[in-house]
Amino acid sequence: MSKISFEKIFSNDFEIKSLMAKIMDFESHTKFMPAQLESVKILKNNDDGITTEETISFKTIIKKTFIQQTLHKQSGNSLNSKIISGPAKNTKIFIRFEESEGKIRILVDINLKLSLSVRILEPLVKKYYKSYFNAFL
Numbered sequence: 001m002s003k004i005s006f007e008k009i010f011s012n013d014f015e016i017k018s019l020m021a022k023i024m025d026f027e028s029h030t031k032f033m034p035a036q037l038e039s040v041k042i043l044k045n046n047d048d049g050i051t052t053e054e055t056i057s058f059k060t061i062i063k064k065t066f067i068q069q070t071l072h073k074q075s076g077n078s079l080n081s082k083i084i085s086g087p088a089k090n091t092k093i094f095i096r097f098e099e100s101e102g103k104i105r106i107l108v109d110i111n112l113k114l115s116l117s118v119r120i121l122e123p124l125v126k127k128y129y130k131s132y133f134n135a136f137l
Helices: 016-024 026-031 116-136
Strands: 002-010 037-046 049-059 063-075 078-085 092-100 103-112
Touching: 002 116, 016 063, 016 078, 016 092, 016 103, 026 037, 049 116, 063 116, 103 116
Parallel strands: none
Antiparallel strands: 002 103, 037 049, 049 063, 063 078, 078 092, 092 103
16 A cells, blocks of 8 residues: 655636636546546546546557546545556545635545555556546646
8 A cells, every 4th residue: 555645726817617617627637647547437426426448558668558437526625536446546636725825726636545456556556547647737
């Protein structure tokens, strides 16, 4: 288990509502890292949250493609996501939006859990998450 945390600060030109809408538009996420995030499909959208299926590729020394499912739940100005299948099963991603002094601060906390068979890829996975959120936000 490994923890990843980072934050990004936006000027007051942005609104939390529009940034949250951008994050919740899961099927558009492939535009931000098309080489790694091959596809995102919404499988379910109900009161329990939104379940997506992501196809992720690593094309470095080790070429590997993974399919995982993630359950996303929005609550106020935060999004809680839990990977429910795949090699990163039980990984939790918490994104929180805060507004103060005319700026919007986005805090991302990831509790990364990788299965033994892919643990060797942990440095790449950490780099992927940071690159993904930087490209996306």
